[in-house]
Amino acid sequence: xxxxxxxxxxxxxxxxxxxxxxxxxxxxxxxxxxxxxxxxxxxxxxxxxxxxxxxxxxxxxxxxxxxxxxxxxxxxxxxxxxxxxxxxxxxxxxxxxxxxxxxxxxxxxxxxx
Amino acid sequence: xxxxxxxxxxxxxxxxxxxxxxxxxxxxxxxxxxxxxxxxxxxxxxxxxxxxxxxxxxxxxxxxxxxxxxxxxxxxxxxxxxxxxxxxxxxxxxxxxxxxxxxxxxxxxxxxxxxx
Numbered sequence: 697x698x699x700x701x702x703x704x705x706x707x708x709x710x711x712x713x714x715x716x717x718x719x720x721x722x723x724x725x726x727x728x729x730x731x732x733x734x735x736x737x738x739x740x741x742x743x744x745x746x747x748x749x750x751x752x753x754x755x756x757x758x759x760x761x762x763x764x765x766x767x768x769x770x771x772x773x774x775x776x777x778x779x780x781x782x783x784x785x786x787x788x789x790x791x792x793x794x795x796x797x798x799x800x801x802x803x804x805x806x807x808x809x
Numbered sequence: 810x811x812x813x814x815x816x817x818x819x820x821x822x823x824x825x826x827x828x829x830x831x832x833x834x835x836x837x838x839x840x841x842x843x844x845x846x847x848x849x850x851x852x853x854x855x856x857x858x859x860x861x862x863x864x865x866x867x868x869x870x871x872x873x874x875x876x877x878x879x880x881x882x883x884x885x886x887x888x889x890x891x892x893x894x895x896x897x898x899x900x901x902x903x904x905x906x907x908x909x910x911x912x913x914x915x916x917x918x919x920x921x922x923x924x925x
Contacts, residue, residue: 732916734853738918739813739904739919740853740902741906741916745913783852792887795853796858797914799853799854800844801852
């Protein structure tokens, strides 16, 4: 099964960009990379996903390395509300047709005012 | 976007009682839902996969007789913690897989259980 590696924590200042790295050197060529985040005392929420090329949505951008062994989640202007644990999720496993997500420890992002 | 609700959001119960937590997908049908448990300062741990119309699939180490899961419809899964004990106190979170969007799950807001 593919695995991911993320830094335990990162800090940023408000209004500045944040680059959250993730290593996933064992994913296959057809595996998507998903990012979720969990705000304090809430359930996780989907952020973005991608396969090969860079992806943008209203929450963030995802830059995927050409060799697909790593990716970076980019928050263009961090706000205090972006303080959360960010999870880079390896491709869902399959069991009986379902798609399990396995959460690692993620990166705890602290945003300073 | 897709919405998943959980009820109750918070529950306090006495040791030995059973607690039922509901997970609903409000605007889409979910043949598969998942139940997670999260202890303070730890990551989410998958407990079981809930399949509509069939038995749940439990992760290793999770007691199926203690954590009863029922997925009776395409929009509702329930988790019942039977004979709860203080060590069952945790944050329980459900998620629903939306058919056709591979790998994307929508999570409920969580239920905080405190067993006294």
